[in-house]
Amino acid sequence: MTDLADRSPEETDLTVTHPVEAVLLDIEGTVTPISLVRDSLFPYARARLADFVAEHGADPAVQAILAQTRELEPEADPVATLLRWSDLDQKVTPLKTIQGLIWREGYAAGDLIAQFYPEVPEALTFWKQEGLPLYVYSSGSEEAQRGIFGHSQAGDLVPLFSGFYDTRFGPKRDSASYDAIRAEIGLPAGLILFLSDVEAELDAAAAAGFRTCQLVREADGTVPSTRHPVAADLHEVSRLFTLPQPA
Numbered sequence: 001m002t003d004l005a006d007r008s009p010e011e012t013d014l015t016v017t018h019p020v021e022a023v024l025l026d027i028e029g030t031v032t033p034i035s036l037v038r039d040s041l042f043p044y045a046r047a048r049l050a051d052f053v054a055e056h057g058a059d060p061a062v063q064a065i066l067a068q069t070r071e072l073e074p075e076a077d078p079v080a081t082l083l084r085w086s087d088l089d090q091k092v093t094p095l096k097t098i099q100g101l102i103w104r105e106g107y108a109a110g111d112l113i114a115q116f117y118p119e120v121p122e123a124l125t126f127w128k129q130e131g132l133p134l135y136v137y138s139s140g141s142e143e144a145q146r147g148i149f150g151h152s153q154a155g156d157l158v159p160l161f162s163g164f165y166d167t168r169f170g171p172k173r174d175s176a177s178y179d180a181i182r183a184e185i186g187l188p189a190g191l192i193l194f195l196s197d198v199e200a201e202l203d204a205a206a207a208a209g210f211r212t213c214q215l216v217r218e219a220d221g222t223v224p225s226t227r228h229p230v231a232a233d234l235h236e237v238s239r240l241f242t243l244p245q246p247a
Contacts, residue, residue: 020211020241021191022133024165024181026172027140027148029197029222030215031120031234036148037140044106045099046086052102053079061101068094091139093167100143107151114152117217121154122246123234128160130244137165137181137194139172172201178208193241195234199225213237 028037056062069078072092085095106112128134136145142164149157163184170177182189189209196202202212202225214230215237216222224230231237238245 018191020193020243022135022185022187023127024135024137024192024194026196026201027136027138027145029217029220030195031116032114032148034220036115041103044112045102046083048102049082049098050079065094065098091167096139096141096144096167100141100147103144103147107147112151114148116152116154117233119233119235121157124157124160126244126246132244133162134160135163135165135185136161139167141166173204175204175207178205178210182208195237197222199227202228213240
């Protein structure tokens with residue numbers, strides 16, 4: 001990881017003198033309560049995983065997931081491996097992909113509805129209306145991300161976003177992942193603001209030159225960072241970084 005002090009003067013100046021031109025968002029603990037994933041989505045997927053594989057085992061997407069699982073754990077039954085990874089909350093692509101597929105069925109059936117923190121739909125909608133591009137980076141698969149934003153108590157929020165990034169771009173605590181995302185977004189890192197509740201993720205983004213802010217949600221018991229700006233909600237983020245906000 002590149003040390004923050006190793007940034008060039010131009011990169012450092014960019015983060016200070018230029019406005020934010022894009023926002024990259026974490027999901028869990030940032031725009032949704034941690035309980036949404038921990039108490040609702042994870043148990044839902046785990047309870048249905050074995051039956052889902054049995055029912056959809058001939059589908060190319062599921063076959064690819066099982067093949068990837070076998071590559072990582074060649075001596076074990078892939079379904080057992082996926083269940084064990086689920087119990088350990090492992091951030092591995094095959095697990096995240098199959099969870100996303102299971103959740104897609106749950107959303108379509110009306111079993112699942114995502115809950116956001118109260119200010120989130122309004123703030124995101126206003127940022128988008130004012131021309132600020134929005135992106136998501138989560139350890140959950142792109143399918144899972146689209147499911148959360150597409151089936152919420154506020155309706156379908158997917159059109160607000162210009163891109164969804166997951167573990168295919170690398171771990172969230174690795175600065176190289178943010179370098180890859182910056183290349184996809186096509187802006188200098190110093191013009192992109194990354195929002196997360198996890199200090200280690202913010203450290204990695206900052207090492208890649210991103211601007212950062214930690215969301216400290218009281219309901220989630222988030223420990224405030226001493227290395228990054230902190231905000232209680234997206235409206236406070238708007239004030240801290242002079243982003244558009246409703247009057």
